[in-house]
Amino acid sequence: MVQALIIVLAQTIVLLAVSPFIVGLIRKVKARLQCRRGASVLQPYADLAKLFRKEPVVSTTTSWIFVATPYILFASTLAAGLLVPVFVSQVPLSFAGNIIALVYLLALGTFFLILAGLDAGSAFGGMGSSREAIVASLTEPAMIMSIFAIALTAGSTNLSTIVHKTALMEGIVTDPSPHLMALAALFIVTLAETSRVPVDNPATHLELTMIHEAMVLEYSGRYLALVEWAAGIKLLVFLTLIANVFAPWGIATSITPVAISLGLAVYVVKVAGLAVLIGVVESMFAKLRLFRVPELLGVAFVLALLALVFFYILRG
Amino acid sequence: MMTISLLGLLACYSGGIFLPPCLPGRPRAQNFIANGLAIVASLFGLVLGLTGLLASEPLAISIPSTLPFLTFAVRIDPLAAFFVLTISLAGLAVSIYAFGYLTKFYGQTSLGLLGSLYNGFLLSMTLVVIADNGFFFLIVWEVMSLVSYFLVVTEHEKSEVRYAGLFYLIMTHVGTAFIILTFLIFFQQAGSFSFETFRHPESPLPEGLRTLAFLFALIGFGTKAGIVPLHVWLPYAHPAAPSHVSALMSGVMIKTAIYALIRVYFDFLGGQFPWWWGFTILAVGAVSALLGVMYALMEHDLKSLLAFHSVENIGIILLGIGAGMIFQTYGLQEFAALGLLAGLYHTINHAMFKALLFLGAGSLLYATHTRNMEEYGGLLKRMPWTGFFFLVGAVSISALPPTNGFVSEWLVFQSLFLSFHLPVVLLNLILPIAAAMLALTGVLALACFAKAFGLSFLALPRSTHARHAEEVPITMRVGMGGLAVACVFLGLAPMVVLPLLDRITGPLAGVSIEGRVLALDGWAVAPTNVEFSSLSTPALALMLVSLAGLGLLLAWALGGRLRKRYYKTWGCGINLTLRMEYTATGFVQPIKRIFSTLYQPTIKLETEFLEESHYFAKRRRFEFYIEPLFQKYLYDPVVLFFSATADHLRIVQAGSLHLYLAYIFVTLVVLLLVAV
Structure with missing residues (x-):
């Protein structure tokens, strides 16, 4: 019990602590690829600290939804993160929800964020909310399909079981092609869900291009800090999912100090690697027009479906 | 106990039917008596439903009649008891709400008539689910349809209400025709209308007739349930009725069709199906769910939007039942029970949140006199309670954790995921695709309710009506609040609900899964086992609350005093007006495109x-x-054909009495000739 509590606490701290680093790292990679030096990877920590100290301005038009949303978003994103194995393959809270619960916890945050975008009454917020709603809806089927393909190969929808089994190389099929296709699908889903190029541009404040940024435009001070932190955690949760579901090697499969320290170190290296990959992808591709996004997500869906077909064909 | 509560229920509803018209010209007294008796009757119904679920033996009472084949037989087995419970729970909250809501109708509509029809409606729905004789069932089914028709046309002075009523009347009778055909198929084999003989006929039905019974039942009950493409009447009829009646029609009445489908397929047809039956139900469910939500998104009339969501949710229920039927075909009874369980769980959940949302829409109508969402806005400040309850309903219907809609949708997902146990590759692939469609449905519902709540309750008021809206009377708030509590309770307490539902699915699927669906002393729902999947909504709720607390703590620790400043929204240099706000039309424009x-x-x-x-x-x-694709390509040609045929037949209808006498004479002669 005490051990479980400590692991949960440690995981919360890791998620909180690593997420700004990932955001900073992606920015750094993009800056380097643009031949800039870029801000330090630690800049997001300073940004958060600054935002927390600033006095927030809240629109008189808004209701309690606007003020409550950052907390709900923060809580739901972090709760989703606690269901994913981070550095220990079997998380104590895995009984609270499987991978579907994770998807719907993230949707809870999205729902309130969409409401908050509408609350201030400005056209920017409304536009962001409307676009977020459409991107979220189109992402979901691809996400569920890729999740299902992964669940099939592991014979479970429980993240801890999936990661634990894969880490111990139990029940791995000889041909990894379904896995690879599901991985590709989930990567596209990650780009869409975490507001990355080519779906959204996290670095813009131009009304024609922004989605997530438009929705949170009215936030300031500690509210903005919480929203930004939650966005970072969401990104980290997706990267963790990819890292630990597809390549769980190195994760602590037993609770010993050595295994856990090794798991932590390997974890940070893995997500940092993925962050670099995202930075490269963001630099290589242009942002898609909003009405081209369905095609990209369609590709993700078909990939996931193919993963499923291949699984059954290989199984015979 | 069961007999007493059944008698009490019958007595109170009958009182509610006959007493209000006896007090003409005293609307307040009529309102009080009609709804008061409905409340007491619903309480009896709650007791009846709960004891029926827990009883080891079903209660069967039969009173013979002078008509051939007809006996007034009722039988309360767990399945019937569950639906009695659902009807009574919704009826209780709606009746409390109606006290306040009906004050609007004083002096406009005859409350005596409205009250007696309302009680008749509740009584007929209850009788439908406990009837144990085909003939009796058809009578109460027809009474339910007619009474609900009269309730739909309460505001008959409006032409669109009359149109809605007529549309409903025609559709429901098409449905009834198919139900009669279904029962006749059983009757000709059983020789009696008693459900017991339907269940155990002397000689089993031949394969062809079984298939016909399956299809006719699907069309007949599907019309009432509102499956695509038979859903077209629903978005007209449900919004036209007074809101408390809409809540019952959408939340409960369409569920009687779900009851009847389960009764026919799992009980009368004995749960023996070819695989394509389950596949058909699954496909119908997936299409209904997706198209229901897609059309709902485009609706800006709040009540029509909710009516389309009923189509969606019936689809989700059918996804669970369809998956269950497929598993049943292949002898995977535990999974069959799980699919059925998911469908039934969603049935009661939908009854709660849909009734809640319709009552919320009714409150908005009460306060602003319009159903058009484009004329709401900023109402959360003026109507905080209604707004909060509507939000609970919106979160539940969007299947967000930890509410009830999430738990049942999660169970539907699990039963679809378990498809990898099936031995047929085609089905292995189809069920996950259905899951993907369900996922799309879920998020589109989220978008739709973000729109519905966001544009109605947030930002600036968009009309003078909205600017002057006031919070609704206390009884209406209590009605909505009760349903909101039910939504949260059903979400947080699956360990209470699932064992009860297992008592229904156990006999139907042939295996009890109580021990295999709950784990960790009931704190987690874990179909098959914890290794495969698990969900604990109490744990999720606790996590959410404590992590939100952590957020607050961090804000305080890192930022010091939690001050904030209020200022108007930045409008790019000019003052923000309502014309700059995002509209409902604008919100869904990308989806439309x-x-x-x-x-x-x-x-x-x-x-x-x-x-x-x-x-x-x-x-x-x-x-x-x-x-409206279905109306244009499916219904209009049929209507056109019938009116053209009627035009041709007009030749024989000259309107002259002599001609008609001649027809009678000729007919008589022909008949005599034939007879000879």
Whole structure:
């Protein structure tokens, strides 16, 4: 019990602590690829600290939804993160929800964020909310399909079981092609869900291009800090999912100090690697027009479906 | 206990039917008696439902009649008891709400008639689910349909209400015709209308007749349930009725069709199906769910929007039942029970949150006198309680954790995921695709309710009505609050609900899964086992609360005093007006464009330019509507055919009495000739 509590606490701290680093790292990679030096990877920590100290301005038009949303978003994103194995393959809270619960916890945050975008009454917020709603809806089927393909190969929808089994190389099929296709699908889903190029541009404040940024435009001070932190955690949760579901090697499969320290170190290296990959992808591709996004997500869906077909064909 | 509560229920509803008209000209007394008796009757119904679920033996009472084949037989087995419970729970909250809501109708509509029809409606629904004789069932089914028709046309002075009523009346009778056919198939084999003989006929039904019974039941009950493409009446009829009646129609009445489908397939047909039956139900469910939500998104009339969501949720229920039927075919009874369980769980959940949302819509109508969402806005400040309860309903219907809609949708997902146990590759692939469609449905529902709540309750008021809206009376708030509590309770307490539901699915699927669906002393729902999947909504709720607390703590620890400043929204240098706000039409525009194949939107834009220059518009006129595909390509041709045939037949209807006498004479002669 005490051990479980400590692991949960440690995981919360890791998620909180690593997420700004990932955001900073992606920015750094993009800056380097643009031949800039870029801000330090630690800049997001300073940004958060600054935002927390600033006095927030809240629109008189808004209701309690606007003020409550950052907390709900923060809580739901972090709760989703606690269901994913981070550095220990079997998380104590895995009984609270499987991978579907994770998807719907993230949707809870999205729902309130969409409401908050509408609350201030400005056209920017409304536009962001409307676009977020459409991107979220189109992402979901691809996400569920890729999740299902992964669940099939592991014979479970429980993240801890999936990661634990894969880490111990139990029940791995000889041909990894379904896995690879599901991985590709989930990567596209990650780009869409975490507001990355080519779906959204996290670095813009131009009304024609922004989605997530438009929705949170009215936030300031500690509210903005919480929203930004939650966005970072969401990104980290997706990267963790990819890292630990597809390549769980190195994760602590037993609770010993050595295994856990090794798991932590390997974890940070893995997500940092993925962050670099995202930075490269963001630099290589242009942002898609909003009405081209369905095609990209369609590709993700078909990939996931193919993963499923291949699984059954290989199984015979 | 069961007999007493059944008698009490019958007595109170009968009182509610006959007493209100006896007090003409005293609307307050009529309101009080009609709804008061409905409340007491619902309480009896709750007791009846709960004891029926827990009883080891079903209660069967039969009173013979003088008509052949008809006996007034009722039988309360767990399945019937569950639906009695659902009807009574919704009926209780709605009746409390109706006290306040009906004050609006004082002096306008005869409350005596309305009250007696309302009680008749509740009674007929209850009788439908406990009837144990085909003939009796058909009578109470027809009474339910007719009474609900009269309730739909309460505001008959409006032409669109009359149209809605007529549409409903025709559709429901088409459905009844197919139900009669279904029962006749059973009757000709059983020789009696008693459900017991339907269940155990002397000689089993031949394969062809079984298939016909399956299809007729699907069409007949599907019309009432509102499955695509038989759903077209629903978005007309449900919004036209007074809101508390809409809540019952959408929340409960369409569920009687789900009851009847389960009764026919799992009970009468004995749960022996070829695989394509389950597949058909699954496909119908997936299509209904997706199209229901897609059309709901385009609706800006709040009550029509909710009516389309009923189509969606019936689809989700059928997804669970369809998956269960497929598993049943292949002898995977535990999974069959799970699918059925998921469908039933969603049935009671939908009854709660849909009734809640309709009551919320009724409160908005009460306060603003309009159903058009574009004229709401900013109502959360004026109507905080209604707004909060509506939000609970919106979160539940969007299946967000930890509410009840999430738990049942999660169970549907699990039963679809378990498809990898099936031995047929085609089904292995189809069930996950259904899961993907369910996922799309879920998020579109989320978008739709973000729109419905966001544009109604947030930002600035968009009309004078909205600006002067006031919170509704206490009884209406209590009614909504009760349902909101039910939504949260059903979400947080699956360990209470699932064992009860297992008592229904156990006999139907042939295996009890109580021990295999709950784990960790009931704190987690874990179909098959914890290793495969698990969900604990109490744990999720606790996590959410404590992590939100952590957020607050962090804000305080890192930022010091939690002050904030209020200022108006930045409007790019000018003051923000309502015309700058996002509209409901604008909100769904991207979705409309992406799925334009389905919607076939027609946009008309007429611009009048200034005479001096073609760069400056003087006036613009924008018009847009989406094509109701099913009505255009499926219903209009049928209507056209019938009216054309009727036109031709008019020749024989000359209106002359002599001619008609001649017809009678000729007919008589012909009949005599035939007889000889």
